[in-house]
Amino acid sequence: MTSPSAASAIVTAALVIIGDEILSGRTRDANLSYLAEQLVEAGIRLEEVRVVTDRTDAIVRAVNELRERHDHVFTSGGIGPTHDDITCDAVAEAFGVAVERHPEAVRRMREHAARRGLELNEARMRMARAPASAVLIRNPVSAAPGFTIGNVHVMAGVPSVFQAMVQELLPSLRGGDRMHSLSVVCDLGEGVVAGGLGGIQERYPDVGIGSYPYYRAGAFGTTLVMRGTGRDRIELAAEEVRALVRSLGGTPTDVNEET
């Protein structure tokens, strides 16, 4: 998709998913699509996602490259109690700071353990550690917190906990101009609409027009997605797209509410 031209306030983000279980195909990631949808609402543009192995050097490199380039970096995974949970130490290394036991994290975990009748053993207490100067992200599900250091927000990988942490965190982040989108589905192949579509894109440089072919249940067609910060411009571009589809003998259908 062609990028929309510079808007007045663009806020970008990246996500680092830490997880050998995803790279080995054992688990399907669910956090990318959740975060993507939430960031659209918050006016933050997710521009890059990396899935990296549970290795310190891989995490440090991804975090350091991405925090330079984006307003926000989110991480998912590797903050549990076991030997393979190394995200806290890797992020501290990326920032060149020490890891400490965080008194407020200890307090929250003690309270949770007492309520649930859990023993707070040494392994669990690992989850009360955070890089020096980090700010905790509340975990309303299982108490062990995430944290923010600089522009990096470190969260759990378990989807229910990740989602709860995103909900805790997002209201406190500065967003930019919200992206809106509108989709038109048509019963024509991509190759049929491509020529005319390129012309519309040239006339609407401030609207990103994406074209996504589909084959399902024996039928094929194309979903055309208009995205940008100006709703009126998106609607104007969409009207030209609908007219193009009709002129080529197809039937355009709006598939979702404008968002």
Added chain:
Amino acid sequence: MTSPSAASAIVTAALVIIGDEILSGRTRDANLSYLAEQLVEAGIRLEEVRVVTDRTDAIVRAVNELRERHDHVFTSGGIGPTHDDITCDAVAEAFGVAVERHPEAVRRMREHAARRGLELNEARMRMARAPASAVLIRNPVSAAPGFTIGNVHVMAGVPSVFQAMVQELLPSLRGGDRMHSLSVVCDLGEGVVAGGLGGIQERYPDVGIGSYPYYRAGAFGTTLVMRGTGRDRIELAAEEVRALVRSLGGTPTDVNEET
């Protein structure tokens, strides 16, 4: 997870998913988990995945960084007929070579178009382009080919076509020592097994032991995954893990066939 120590032949790979539609949350990627599973079978370790925007600079950077670091780089998306399909040009730019119309690609697409009664317009002919010196990857679904240049394999984003191209390509790639895995599920929290698990990991540096907590249907527990190139070592580590779970009052269950 701790990395297994150096095996005799480690072959690594990365995947670049090109797609604004995934970063905006509109579409869930299906190609990562498919490729991950296929690469395990082929003895190739998927070590990094990046999802990048449909922008030339983002694609060029990802391809150039990853092809230096891995034996194979796979890309998914952006090779269709529309204005937002820029992967071919971006990959050519990454290699500093020109894009040309490829005679064999033209032949295959003409044949397919004739069979299906499709018109081969200018937009569709864009899909017959490839970087100079690229080798085509056959597309048995819709003819328009992918291609390999250097160690970079460029494939379609539509899952049915991506999968078909992976099947065409994989037999021709050199794999390394195959990773095997074995999973044991237990009804204990991660914090309970963590201490003992770390000890087992220390005794089996050649087996990566991953720990994945779950909460589902009101129950919680932990899946423990042993991975490595030596099946006997994996089974020995798994037996220690089962004994650990029993010693802590839990019940270990093998969840899948050893792979």
